[in-house]
Amino acid sequence: MTEIVPAGSFLGRLIDACPDAWSRYTDHPFVRGIADGTLPEAAFRHYLAQDYLFLIHFARAYALAVYKADDLADMRAAAATVNGLLDTEMSLHVQYCAGWGLTEAEMAAIPEDPACVAYTRYVLDRGMAGDLLDLQAALAPCVVGYGVIGARLAADPATLRGEANPYEAWIAMYSGEDYLDIVRASVAHIDRLAEKRGAAARFASLARTFTAATELEVDFWQMGLNAV
């Protein structure tokens, strides 16, 4: 598969269960527009303002993963992600928005787009109804997909680099070693969890959750394009 998602990993198997949805997500026209810098700014603005709200709910979902964990290692892994989301990833959004004259309080007050509501509440609902592995299957397209996208854009010679690309900071964040380390750790963590929680016997259900969350990622990119 890729260096980030090794062949034979549990995540690789989930991706193999929905190749069409996965490629519509990771190769979406929105992503191509980020890569070559042609994405209209209005599309990116709407996306990023909604992604700020998305990350708030995503942090709640990882807090739920702390609660659903049954050992300290899993608790610490989820708690570290809560902190990473709240302290690191959200600051990219705040910085971009500050460049457009938006304060963090104004960002928090923007109404949530239905695409953001659908995705985040779906993830939370899978986590509430199921166990930690169900929750991780719903979270995985997000964490891992952005790593796959970031690594591909960084490696692709066609990606527009430097200040000529208004989305340079976004690409740098999701292709940076800090983010890719989080993704690799997450892939390894899901492998261990799959083993521990008997994933083989419930693969169809886990694949349904993973596919549904992947489709909601496609809708999230489309939400950005629909704003123009």
Ligand SMILES: Cc1ncc(CO)c(N)n1
């Ligand atoms: C919608 C979405 N998916 C994934 C990520 C990566 O964390 C993000 N920031 N937003």
